[in-house]
Amino acid sequence: MTTEAKSLPTPIPARPRRRGGRVRRQQKRAAWLFMLPSIAVLGVFVVYPMSQALYLSFTRYDVLNPAVWLGLKNYTDLPGDPAFTNALANTLYYAAVTTPLSVGLALALAVMLNQRIPWRALGRTAVFLPVVLGLAIVAIAWSFLLDPDIGLLSYWLGNIGLTSNQGWLRDPNLAMPAVMLVGIWKNVGFYMVIYLAGLQSIPKDLYEAARIDGAKGWQAFRHLTWPLLANQTMLVTILCATATLQAFDQIYVMTRGGPYFKTETLVMLIYRQGFSEFRFGYAAAISWVLVLLILILSLGQLVYFRRRAVTY
Amino acid sequence: MATTGNTQGSAVERVRTTSSKPHNPHRMRRVVMGAVVLIVSAAMLLPLVWMILTSFKPEVDIVTYPPQLFPRHLTFQHYLDVWNRIPFARLYLNTIIFAGGVTIISLVLDSMTAYALARLQFPGRDVVFIAVLIMLMLPFQVTLIPLYDLLVSFGWTDSLHGLIIPRATNAFGIFFLRQFFLSLPKDLEEAARVDGAGEFRIYRQIVMPLAVPALLTLGLFHFMYNWNDLLWPLIVNQDQAHATLPSGLALFMGQHVVEYGLLMAASVMALVPVVLFFLLIQRRFIEGVATSGMKQ
Numbered sequence: 001m002t003t004e005a006k007s008l009p010t011p012i013p014a015r016p017r018r019r020g021g022r023v024r025r026q027q028k029r030a031a032w033l034f035m036l037p038s039i040a041v042l043g044v045f046v047v048y049p050m051s052q053a054l055y056l057s058f059t060r061y062d063v064l065n066p067a068v069w070l071g072l073k074n075y076t077d078l079p080g081d082p083a084f085t086n087a088l089a090n091t092l093y094y095a096a097v098t099t100p101l102s103v104g105l106a107l108a109l110a111v112m113l114n115q116r117i118p119w120r121a122l123g124r125t126a127v128f129l130p131v132v133l134g135l136a137i138v139a140i141a142w143s144f145l146l147d148p149d150i151g152l153l154s155y156w157l158g159n160i161g162l163t164s165n166q167g168w169l170r171d172p173n174l175a176m177p178a179v180m181l182v183g184i185w186k187n188v189g190f191y192m193v194i195y196l197a198g199l200q201s202i203p204k205d206l207y208e209a210a211r212i213d214g215a216k217g218w219q220a221f222r223h224l225t226w227p228l229l230a231n232q233t234m235l236v237t238i239l240c241a242t243a244t245l246q247a248f249d250q251i252y253v254m255t256r257g258g259p260y261f262k263t264e265t266l267v268m269l270i271y272r273q274g275f276s277e278f279r280f281g282y283a284a285a286i287s288w289v290l291v292l293l294i295l296i297l298s299l300g301q302l303v304y305f306r307r308r309a310v311t312y
Numbered sequence: 313m314a315t316t317g318n319t320q321g322s323a324v325e326r327v328r329t330t331s332s333k334p335h336n337p338h339r340m341r342r343v344v345m346g347a348v349v350l351i352v353s354a355a356m357l358l359p360l361v362w363m364i365l366t367s368f369k370p371e372v373d374i375v376t377y378p379p380q381l382f383p384r385h386l387t388f389q390h391y392l393d394v395w396n397r398i399p400f401a402r403l404y405l406n407t408i409i410f411a412g413g414v415t416i417i418s419l420v421l422d423s424m425t426a427y428a429l430a431r432l433q434f435p436g437r438d439v440v441f442i443a444v445l446i447m448l449m450l451p452f453q454v455t456l457i458p459l460y461d462l463l464v465s466f467g468w469t470d471s472l473h474g475l476i477i478p479r480a481t482n483a484f485g486i487f488f489l490r491q492f493f494l495s496l497p498k499d500l501e502e503a504a505r506v507d508g509a510g511e512f513r514i515y516r517q518i519v520m521p522l523a524v525p526a527l528l529t530l531g532l533f534h535f536m537y538n539w540n541d542l543l544w545p546l547i548v549n550q551d552q553a554h555a556t557l558p559s560g561l562a563l564f565m566g567q568h569v570v571e572y573g574l575l576m577a578a579s580v581m582a583l584v585p586v587v588l589f590f591l592l593i594q595r596r597f598i599e600g601v602a603t604s605g606m607k608q
Contacts, residue, residue: 037421141579290454
């Protein structure tokens with residue numbers, strides 16, 4: 001046990017205590033007592049459901065009747081199920097558009113609001129405020145703003161030629177961009193704050209040195225700021241990608257996955273298969289696809305950015 | 313405009329005055345940047361501002377065409393009606409009990425486990441910590457179906473404890489507090505231990521008081537997350553009597569002919585506690601987000 005513990009990277013200095021076995025025994029007993037409530041809760045409500053999720057994904061189950069073992073059938077059915085391939089495509093589309101836009105916008109806002117400019121404090125608060133608002137609640141306001149009859153935003157957008165007779169949320173081509181817009185609006189402030197912290201940790205004299213070498217503005221950003229923010233970019237991209245793969249709240253409120261399933265993401269599909277069609281086994285199988293996607297994405301990005309991370 | 317700088321004027325006027333001197337491109341840039349910041353702020357705040365203004369508009373003003381941002385008449389009627397038209401007091405109370413209950417219980421359990429992981433020596437500690445890290449990475453949705461199944465078999469659906477107990481502790485909270493506890497100096501507790509103080513006393517009387525800033529930040533995270541959560545309350549409680557504000561309002565919006573003013577008044581009141589909390593400890597909260605980023 002001890003050799004295993006030493007080989008693991010842990011920030012705790014592995015300083016052996018020479019104070020006899022009594023103290024150590026006491027600490028051991030105290031530690032497990034301290035952790036007992038959490039271990040009980042996590043065991044019952046996380047670990048056990050996790051194992052059940054795996055088991056159920058191999059069965060047909062509707063809560064009322066006992067689960068029927070199907071083997072791999074749920075998984076082999078997935079590729080041929082248009083509902084699943086549609087939701088997978090929608091999820092990837094949502095993530096592929098909103099992630100780079102959110103990260104780019106967050107970086108631009110952070111760079112702008114890191115300078116000494118008028119209204120800086122207002123700007124930071126305004127950009128961050130949506131982060132604390134409940135997405136499900138503000139999505140109600142967003143659906144009214146985009147309403148074809150009473151919507152102020154759809155009226156303004158109509159004035160500059162962006163118009164839709166059915167209204168944004170009922171138009172198969174515009175519903176997805178609309179829920180993407182709301183997703184970006186809601187979260188960009190969170191990523192901006194992480195970038196701001198990164199910007200503030202860059203030593204000022206580096207910019208002085210760069211200016212003496214004749215690099216300023218875009219040049220300084222390209223060769224100094226951007227590489228030095230590689231760690232933040234990695235973190236923000238992973239956080240954003242994993243969050244966008246789980247998009248649900250504003251979609252549930254604004255479109256319920258419609259029109260014609262154009263905005264049905266994987267989590268929406270899990271919800272629908274489970275709680276309105278009672279196909280719990282099949283829904284569990286879909287949820288493992290989501291886990292797999294998130295793991296692949298985080299690992300892939302970690303490997304990609306690890307090569308580019310710059311320290312100073 | 314071309315007069316000399318008026319120090320009594322507002323910030324904008326001062327900037328304008330100085331910027332009118334053609335020789336200072338730096339000032340010009342400041343004005344442009346300031347204008348960009350104002351436009352960005354207005355765009356970000358538009359849904360919120362519109363929501364608040366609309367909640368004070370009579371229904372005729374809301375459905376008027378072309379739509380207007382500002383109300384022509386002010387009314388407080390929606391704020392009165394909302395209590396009768398939907399079980400709003402019920403939703404509000406449920407949300408306070410759910411978000412508040414989870415926050416308090418979770419802070420206690422998270423910090424106890426974090427204390428053991430950060431401050432005590434025992435075999436198996438790294439195994440527990442790695443288990444916490446794995447749980448941190450797995451998306452919550454994967455446990456959704458079995459968790460619902462479990463709550464059904466306990467008879468805990470359509471109840472508030474069914475909503476609260478599964479969230480009584482969480483991997484993120486344990487991880488967050490463990491990192492904070494590691495950064496605290498060890499001298500005090502070593503001294504207390506020599507004096508024969510038990511671990512629970514050290515935890516309660518030495519470590520917890522030092523951890524107040526971290527507990528506040530985490531408490532705010534927990535409170536906001538649960539106050540705003542939609543999916544979990546939507547699944548556990550499918551009846552209106554135990555719904556929270558997000559799930560209750562979403563259900564209301566889906567079931568009825570849309571009453572815009574009413575829903576906007578309800579939304580404004582649903583957002584108020586979180587916005588107030590945030591504005592009160594804004595700096596601490598933003599620092600919390602920022603440092604979570606620093607850990608890369």
